[in-house]
Amino acid sequence: MTINFEGKVAIVTGAGNGLGRSHALELARRGAKVVVNDLGGARDGSGASSEASQEVVGLIEAMGGEAISHGANVANFDEVQDMVQQTMDKWGRVDILINNAGILRDKSFSKMSIDDFKLVLDVHVMGSVNCTKAVWDIMREQNYGRIVMTTSSSGMYGNFGQSNYGAAKMAVLGLMNTLVLEGAKNNVFVNALAPTAGTRMTEDLMPEEIIKAFSPEAVTAGMLTLCDENAPNRFILCAGAGGYSSANIFETEGCFIPQPSQNPETVREHWDTLTAQDNQATMSSGSKQGEKFVMKAMAFMKSQQK
Incomplete structure (x- = not known):
């Protein structure tokens, strides 16, 4: 059955480049009206420009779709609320939120400043919180919502030099786990995507020929299964270079030790x-x-x- 998003309104954060751009274009190609959010900063979070997001809007409109751009800094709740309000004013609903925006400030923990740690958490964690909070009641009231968090193998398994990024990416899974319980009765589903793709975030980490194999489009193909009407709930999908898998947290059955032997x-x-x-x-x-x-x-x- 073909997955389509006709009549749906989607907000994609960090959609000016890389994965977000790929997500936005494919959602539009399959019928969604898309809010292309991008602060337009460098991958370390510095600077701002609307050029990239405007280009994506132009590409969507050229294919006959509908889109608007918004430069909200996801770490700023007031700016996020303005983005959501503009979306409601134009289209009257929000069906899909893809929390994709992120930055990197990689250094070993001993060399990392507290400011760099906080900034990465602010964008990835509070950015996801702010955007989700801004659409949460809208989705609950319309009894429909699909939210995708972007996690990472760096969070689930660790990665040298990414203590800030890894902490942030594990945190959004904790957010997902509780939102799943609170949103289920109103048909608001929350899932997570763990991508591996050749983007600005990874261009220094992999050779060019490998980056081509790790195309953002391969990840988007998986992401779209997490935000349609038949999406799962509380699912962690890992995707990259044509490989797809699921991740989960398991707990052993364990044992029981009676008092006074509990030492x-x-x-x-x-x-x-x-x-x-x-x-x-x-x-x-x-x-x-x-x-x-x-x-x-x-x-x-x-x-x-x-």
Whole structure:
């Protein structure tokens, strides 16, 4: 079945270049009206220009689509609210939000300034929070919304020199996990994309021939499955160079240690049991972990009464 976005309005942040540009163009190609957001700064966040976003709008209009540009700095909530208000004034709804905007300030942790750490978190984390907050009630009231967070293998697994970026990219997964629970009853789904692509963010990290294989379009093909009517919910899709996979957080079944044996030595003695992966499972919410441990305690108490 062909995935299309006819009648839908999408906001794509950081859409002037790279992945965001690819996302915006393909959403428009498949029928969406698109807000092309881009501050127009360099990849380290410095500077600002509307040239790139205006070019994307021109390309969308040339293919017969509808688009507007907005230069909101996603780290500034007032500017984000203005962008969303302009979208509502023009089209009356917001169906899709792609939180793609980001910057890099790579250095080893020992050499990184606190300002560089904070700035990266501000753009990636608070940028995603600001944009999501600005559209959240709109989506809930219209009983439809699709939000995509952009995470990274750097957050899920770590990457040398990217403590700030990695922390930010793991944080948006925590945001996703709770929004999934709060948005489900109003048909607001939240997913995450973990891309690997040849963009301004990675151009210094990979040789040119490899960058060509890691085209943004390959990632966009995966991203579009996360924001249509039949999208999953709470899914982490990894995509790059034609490879696609899913990522998840699993918790082992673990063990139970009764009082008064609850000490570090006994925990260490049970290490093989608490790390055994044969009955590992995903948790639908944080409270499920607590429920599991309570059930283990109750089962032990019951066994002692026999």
